[in-house]
Structures are given as C-alpha cells and as structure tokens.
Amino acid sequence: MQQSRAESLYFRDINKYDLLSDEEELEVIERVQKGDKKAADTLITSNLRFVVSVARKYRGRGLSYLELINEGNLGLLKAAQRYDKEKKVKFISYAVWWVRQSIQKAVFEQTSSVRIPMNKITLVNKFKKALEANDGDFDKTINQEEFRGSKIDILDVLEKSVEISLDTPIGNSPDDDGGRSLLDIINEPATQEDESAMRELTGIINKAMMRLNSREEKIVRMYYGVNFSKSFTLEEIGEELNLTRERVRLIRDRALRKLYKNPTVREEMNDYIDDKGM
Known part of the structure; x- marks a missing residue:
C-alpha cells in the first residue's frame, strides 16, 4: 500500500x-x-x-x-x-x-x-443523549413522547449499526485484502496484551455474577465471551435462549445496571466497558 x-x-x-x-x-x-x-x-x-x-x-x-x-x-x-x-x-x-x-x-x-439516512442518525444520536440522561434506562427513554412514534426507526438503526454493518464487507481501495468486514477485524486473533486485559475482565465479571439470576448471568457471559471461546452477538444469544434480539438487549442492559449499582464493581468494569450507553 x-x-x-x-x-x-x-x-x-x-x-x-x-x-x-x-x-x-x-x-x-x-x-x-x-x-x-x-x-x-x-x-x-x-x-x-x-x-x-x-x-x-x-x-x-x-x-x-x-x-x-x-x-x-x-x-x-x-x-x-x-x-x-x-x-x-x-x-x-x-x-x-x-x-x-x-x-x-x-x-x-x-x-x-453511508448506509443509514442522516435523519435517522440525527434521531438516534438524540435518543442516545436522552438515554444517557436517563441513566441508561432503555424502556423509559424509548417511551418518551418525542421517541414513542419512532420506536421502529430507532431499533432498526441500533440493530443495523451493531450487527448488520459489522457483517458487511468494507473498504473500497484497490489495496483492500478481499472484502473483510468489521466483524473480521474485531475478531482478529487476540494479542498477548488483549488476553491479559480479558483475563482481568473475566475475573471482575466472575466476582460480580452472584448479583444476577441465571439467565442474566448467561447472557452477560456470552456477550463478553467470559468462559466462552468467543463473544456472541445479540442474535446468536437470542437463538441459543429462544429470545428476540431486543429481548436479549434489554436483559443484558438490566443485568449491567444491576452490576453497576455496586460502586466497587462499577469502578472496576468502567476500566473495560464504556458506560455512556448504560
């Protein structure tokens, strides 16, 4: 190149x-x-x-x-x-x-x-700010009057942003190496430093799991790849547990809010999880 x-x-x-x-x-x-x-x-x-x-x-x-x-x-x-x-x-x-x-x-x-209309991006950015102001309470935010009529658009953009675009081949340079996707990049073999950070995150989550019920625990473990060979998408977790993607998302967010209620757990997890959407 x-x-x-x-x-x-x-x-x-x-x-x-x-x-x-x-x-x-x-x-x-x-x-x-x-x-x-x-x-x-x-x-x-x-x-x-x-x-x-x-x-x-x-x-x-x-x-x-x-x-x-x-x-x-x-x-x-x-x-x-x-x-x-x-x-x-x-x-x-x-x-x-x-x-x-x-x-x-x-x-x-x-x-x-490139794939999402600008008006929808503006809507979702506004939603994310409101979500942050509501301490990550998804249900409360999505049911606010200004968002209630746009639920489908908001959920559609959030799902496309996190899952569909990750699987779409990216890059249009003649030097690109064959249609790799963002998911391919994110799932590249971990470096020694990545593995060290993941071990610490695993220890933090393992200590905190007693605060969750069995379904919440499994979803958090699968989503972050704790005690699994990989991290799972919301769709994959939903297929495993016979739940919709959005239901998995809500359970995951509820579980993380439970963990974040403990100041010690919140401080430790903040080192590895960007909490602006929580």
Whole structure:
C-alpha cells in the first residue's frame, strides 16, 4: 500500500522519540490525569510505535493511516485517564484495549454512516443523549413522547449499526485484502496484551455474577465471551435462549445496571466497558 508524503514524513520522525521507562511512564500518566497537556504529548510520542502497529491492521477501511493513528492516540489518552497503577497491570497491556476500541469505533462510524439516512442518525444520536440522561434506562427513554412514534426507526438503526454493518464487507481501495468486514477485524486473533486485559475482565465479571439470576448471568457471559471461546452477538444469544434480539438487549442492559449499582464493581468494569450507553 503506497504511503502519502505526509505519512512518509510522519513515520520517518517516529524513531526520534525515546521510549519511557516504567517509572517515567507512571510519572507521565499521573501528570496526564491532572490535565498536563505536555505530558499527554510525551505519552503519545513515546508510544507511537505501539499505536502505529495497532492502526496498521485497519488500513483501507475508509480512513487514512494518519487518521487511524490519531484515533489510536485518543484511545491511548483515554486509557491513561482511567489507568490505576494499584492494579499492577502494565500500562501497555491495559492501553491496547482502549486503542483498538477507539480505532474500531471510528472505522465503524465511517462505514455505517453511508448506509443509514442522516435523519435517522440525527434521531438516534438524540435518543442516545436522552438515554444517557436517563441513566441508561432503555424502556423509559424509548417511551418518551418525542421517541414513542419512532420506536421502529430507532431499533432498526441500533440493530443495523451493531450487527448488520459489522457483517458487511468494507473498504473500497484497490489495496483492500478481499472484502473483510468489521466483524473480521474485531475478531482478529487476540494479542498477548488483549488476553491479559480479558483475563482481568473475566475475573471482575466472575466476582460480580452472584448479583444476577441465571439467565442474566448467561447472557452477560456470552456477550463478553467470559468462559466462552468467543463473544456472541445479540442474535446468536437470542437463538441459543429462544429470545428476540431486543429481548436479549434489554436483559443484558438490566443485568449491567444491576452490576453497576455496586460502586466497587462499577469502578472496576468502567476500566473495560464504556458506560455512556448504560
């Protein structure tokens, strides 16, 4: 895949930046958490090789290489804001989760926006803001007067965004490698850092499961791939339990709200699950 001049100059400069020692990195992260912009720049430049290596997997998906790297850097900073050194997890092992999530989200938004009419995107964005204001109460939000007449449109866009678009081949560059989908990208073999983060998430969920009934527990475990060989979509879980996708979604959200009622569980899960939709 041919590089642009801007990309060539960018990658030429990567080797100018030194890696940080573990002690230096912790000190920089503490400064980032206090809002130090210079420390944020230092953290980004010292981790450029790492972010570039993650971003490389997503080339040809509708965003330029530099845009992918920028999204990865935003994920890196989000990881720094949430990082807790007391948990004894190396920052790089923790950050890979957020870097990949940030890039995947940007790629997804780039591809899905082409397939969904703008008026529906505007409607769903408004719905998501209302959902956040209602502390993630889906039933309450969908039944508000302003959304009551648009239930079908809202559910249709949410389902397409999460499931249909994930299975649709993406990328229109001649350098694309054969119709890979977002689902293919998301389900790529886990790195050592991914597996470390997943082990920690598994431990957190295992400790919290006593708060759920058996059906809620199974849905959460299947959805996040805890004690399973993979993560399952809402549709796959529905087929397994003889439920509709939307019913599975509602049970999942209810179960997560139960878990989030406990401050300790909420704090730990917030490290791995973006709670804006909860």
